[in-house]
Amino acid sequence: MATYGLVEYADACPEVKAVYDDIMATRKTDWINNFWKSLAHDPVLLKRTWEDIKQIMAPGALDALTKEMIYVAVSVTNGCPYCIASHTASARKKGMTPEMFAELMSVVGMANESNRLANGYQIELDEQFK
Amino acid sequence: MATYGLVEYADACPEVKAVYDDIMATRKTDWINNFWKSLAHDPVLLKRTWEDIKQIMAPGALDALTKEMIYVAVSVTNGCPYCIASHTASARKKGMTPEMFAELMSVVGMANESNRLANGYQIELDEQFK
Amino acid sequence: MATYGLVEYADACPEVKAVYDDIMATRKTDWINNFWKSLAHDPVLLKRTWEDIKQIMAPGALDALTKEMIYVAVSVTNGCPYCIASHTASARKKGMTPEMFAELMSVVGMANESNRLANGYQIELDEQFK
Amino acid sequence: MATYGLVEYADACPEVKAVYDDIMATRKTDWINNFWKSLAHDPVLLKRTWEDIKQIMAPGALDALTKEMIYVAVSVTNGCPYCIASHTASARKKGMTPEMFAELMSVVGMANESNRLANGYQIELDEQFK
Amino acid sequence: MATYGLVEYADACPEVKAVYDDIMATRKTDWINNFWKSLAHDPVLLKRTWEDIKQIMAPGALDALTKEMIYVAVSVTNGCPYCIASHTASARKKGMTPEMFAELMSVVGMANESNRLANGYQIELDEQFK
Amino acid sequence: MATYGLVEYADACPEVKAVYDDIMATRKTDWINNFWKSLAHDPVLLKRTWEDIKQIMAPGALDALTKEMIYVAVSVTNGCPYCIASHTASARKKGMTPEMFAELMSVVGMANESNRLANGYQIELDEQFK
Numbered sequence: 001m002a003t004y005g006l007v008e009y010a011d012a013c014p015e016v017k018a019v020y021d022d023i024m025a026t027r028k029t030d031w032i033n034n035f036w037k038s039l040a041h042d043p044v045l046l047k048r049t050w051e052d053i054k055q056i057m058a059p060g061a062l063d064a065l066t067k068e069m070i071y072v073a074v075s076v077t078n079g080c081p082y083c084i085a086s087h088t089a090s091a092r093k094k095g096m097t098p099e100m101f102a103e104l105m106s107v108v109g110m111a112n113e114s115n116r117l118a119n120g121y122q123i124e125l126d127e128q129f130k
Numbered sequence: 131m132a133t134y135g136l137v138e139y140a141d142a143c144p145e146v147k148a149v150y151d152d153i154m155a156t157r158k159t160d161w162i163n164n165f166w167k168s169l170a171h172d173p174v175l176l177k178r179t180w181e182d183i184k185q186i187m188a189p190g191a192l193d194a195l196t197k198e199m200i201y202v203a204v205s206v207t208n209g210c211p212y213c214i215a216s217h218t219a220s221a222r223k224k225g226m227t228p229e230m231f232a233e234l235m236s237v238v239g240m241a242n243e244s245n246r247l248a249n250g251y252q253i254e255l256d257e258q259f260k
Numbered sequence: 261m262a263t264y265g266l267v268e269y270a271d272a273c274p275e276v277k278a279v280y281d282d283i284m285a286t287r288k289t290d291w292i293n294n295f296w297k298s299l300a301h302d303p304v305l306l307k308r309t310w311e312d313i314k315q316i317m318a319p320g321a322l323d324a325l326t327k328e329m330i331y332v333a334v335s336v337t338n339g340c341p342y343c344i345a346s347h348t349a350s351a352r353k354k355g356m357t358p359e360m361f362a363e364l365m366s367v368v369g370m371a372n373e374s375n376r377l378a379n380g381y382q383i384e385l386d387e388q389f390k
Numbered sequence: 391m392a393t394y395g396l397v398e399y400a401d402a403c404p405e406v407k408a409v410y411d412d413i414m415a416t417r418k419t420d421w422i423n424n425f426w427k428s429l430a431h432d433p434v435l436l437k438r439t440w441e442d443i444k445q446i447m448a449p450g451a452l453d454a455l456t457k458e459m460i461y462v463a464v465s466v467t468n469g470c471p472y473c474i475a476s477h478t479a480s481a482r483k484k485g486m487t488p489e490m491f492a493e494l495m496s497v498v499g500m501a502n503e504s505n506r507l508a509n510g511y512q513i514e515l516d517e518q519f520k
Numbered sequence: 521m522a523t524y525g526l527v528e529y530a531d532a533c534p535e536v537k538a539v540y541d542d543i544m545a546t547r548k549t550d551w552i553n554n555f556w557k558s559l560a561h562d563p564v565l566l567k568r569t570w571e572d573i574k575q576i577m578a579p580g581a582l583d584a585l586t587k588e589m590i591y592v593a594v595s596v597t598n599g600c601p602y603c604i605a606s607h608t609a610s611a612r613k614k615g616m617t618p619e620m621f622a623e624l625m626s627v628v629g630m631a632n633e634s635n636r637l638a639n640g641y642q643i644e645l646d647e648q649f650k
Numbered sequence: 651m652a653t654y655g656l657v658e659y660a661d662a663c664p665e666v667k668a669v670y671d672d673i674m675a676t677r678k679t680d681w682i683n684n685f686w687k688s689l690a691h692d693p694v695l696l697k698r699t700w701e702d703i704k705q706i707m708a709p710g711a712l713d714a715l716t717k718e719m720i721y722v723a724v725s726v727t728n729g730c731p732y733c734i735a736s737h738t739a740s741a742r743k744k745g746m747t748p749e750m751f752a753e754l755m756s757v758v759g760m761a762n763e764s765n766r767l768a769n770g771y772q773i774e775l776d777e778q779f780k
Contacts, residue, residue: 038251042362056236061229073200074241076770077207082248085259099191102562105770106186111204113763118212120726120755121168129215172752206380232432235380243373250336250365298511302622316496321489330463334501337467342508345519359451366446371464378472381428389475466640492692495640503633510596510625558771576756581749587757593720594761597727602768605779619711626706627717631724638732641688649735
């Protein structure tokens with residue numbers, strides 16, 4: 001169970017309700033997932049985290065799906081079950097096909113492998129990469 | 131210094147030379163970076179790693195630049211200096227602009243932050259994500 | 261299920277019982293948590309781990325609650341569910357308020373984010389920090 | 391070298407100069423460290439990261455030194471050399487003594503060890519911690 | 521639940537069946553574990569991963585049990601529950617005794633601890649190790 | 651440079667000298683590496699860490715070389731440059747051949763890869779492994 005439980009909309013203070021409303025409006029959904037309901041015990045943390053994510057995940061030089069897949073790549077590397085489940089769901093909703101997911105996993109696996117080969121062989125950086 | 135030093139082309143056995151030749155042909159370059167020269171002490175490891183990377187990084191459902199940026203995201207999360215330098219260089223060569231890099235870093239940073247918030251608050255997975 | 265099951269007090273050998281007794285006396289509780297019951301299959305590992313933790317977590321230049329929060333910070337960064345749950349419980353018992361927990365999580369999240377920005381931008385150390 | 395080099399004050403755009411000025415005023419110093427000069431290629435990332443850190447690291451329910459030591463604990467666990475050096479320097483400036491540092495390192499080491507013992511023995515969470 | 525569910529033998533395409541048959545023949549078992557059934561949605565990933573593991577885990581300069589214990593050490597360090605459970609089971613089947621497991625865990629714990637002490641104290645490499 | 655510098659033998663207090671003497675006697679060498687000279691600022695941490703390592707790394711159910719290779723596997727996974735260099739040197743001194751090292755690296759790379767595939771595909775544990 002979440003450390004301090006979940007803050008439901010009906011029980012939320014106005015600052016929290018305002019963030020919940022903005023999440024639902026921005027994402028065009030009618031529900032709030034547990035991540036936000038857990039953070040809501042600290043309205044300052046909730047607001048800052050939401051505003052950062054809203055700014056960062058908006059399409060820009062990279063499109064929204066690419067950003068979502070990068071989020072999945074990090075979450076898989078760190079082994080965060082909640083984040084893997086929620087961001088994989090988001091990526092699929094934004095158009096990630098099974099073929100794209102399989103290639104994403106292949107790259108993530110390979111990078112994790114070669115990171116350790118580079119560490120283990122104590123490889124010096126080539127002049128060309130400096 | 132790399133654990134067993136670097137295997138230069140001139141000193142390589144035929145199996146290693148064949149991999150080096152394929153790397154240069156595939157990448158359209160005339161040099162081999164230290165990663166491969168370090169692994170070349172074990173021709174089996176060298177060949178397997180190269181063939182895996184060649185297969186995985188080829189454009190498919192995801193384009194080559196997206197794959198390279200995912201590689202960077204993993205390497206940054208793991209903190210592998212060699213891999214960060216070499217794959218950032220590759221991504222720039224394939225067209226990653228400073229704006230794209232800045233957004234990539236923003237997503238990687240945010241994902242690393244929220245992974246820990248999800249861990250720390252012991253958040254349960256929503257039914258909708260199962 | 262724990263790899264080799266749990267060693268209950270009634271079934272423990274004298275060396276294990278002695279450690280269990282010291283844990284309960286030191287912590288002023290009347291039960292032993294699963295961490296110790298799992299390690300107890302190896303009395304040497306059990307004794308060494310307990311004596312290390314007892315020495316390290318005792319108040320010194322840092323007070324006991326600060327140490328417990330640092331433990332939580334590491335466990336959250338590594339994503340160890342057992343350790344997060346048990347040390348968050350300990351920290352709350354030692355006086356961590358919801359406000360302190362929220363600030364702890366904010367720092368842990370921010371540090372995890374900025375660690376990756378420093379990695380990703382390949383930032384050189386300033387002379388002033390050497 | 392930092393991926394896109396460092397943005398010096400004299401060369402900075404007004405948005406970046408404003409952040410630099412606020413960093414120096416808040417920290418009561420007359421120089422900017424490389425972390426900020428590297429991020430400054432993206433004024434949006436620079437401003438967001440600085441405002442988050444400024445808010446998070448200000449004394450609140452936890453004092454400034456405790457926050458700085460938690461930052462060090464995370465950076466040491468992740469193995470980020472830049473962050474370890476810069477935040478250890480900050481913590482010492484804020485009053486961390488060698489005795490406090492030694493205890494901090496002892497707790498960080500122990501937590502990293504016991505996190506893996508909990509993982510490795512596949513220990514189930516006690517009812518009391520749920 | 522696995523992201524795209526599990527591919528059972530009866531429903532598998534010929535390429536997947538061929539890999540399943542080789543896994544069962546190589547391992548002398550009559551069942552396929554969920555790891556392979558999950559990857560099987562991408563026959564290319566399945567085949568590459570299986571052939572790599574088959575080549576890497578075969579006895580060579582290191583015996584099969586030593587390799588399995590190294591696999592466990594990495595999985596415990598990364599905190600991957602599936603891999604810890606499945607490779608601990610494999611290692612026990614190949615002859616790992618409770619005493620060997622306890623020593624394995626002790627080394628993994630100690631290495632994780634001392635890795636952070638080396639990071640935290642910012643220790644320079646001795647000339648003798650270069 | 652190490653955070654508080656290195657404690658040389660000539661300048662050490664009796665408690666530290668006793669540990670240094672035991673390290674040299676146990677390892678049959680006439681020098682102390684920087685890891686110990688850095689920790690020596692805290693004689694309690696120095697003594698505890700050395701006694702733990704001495705106990706853990708002694709041959710038992712696992713031989714000394716196997717333990718050293720497991721140490722390398724963890725250090726490579728965590729990316730600790732000091733620990734990789736020093737424990738690879740130790741393992742070579744204890745008889746690790748280039749062939750054994752190459753197989754060690756292959757297993758470490760593969761485990762890091764498959765840990766992420768298991769995470770990413772959200773694979774449920776088979777009944778047989780519970």
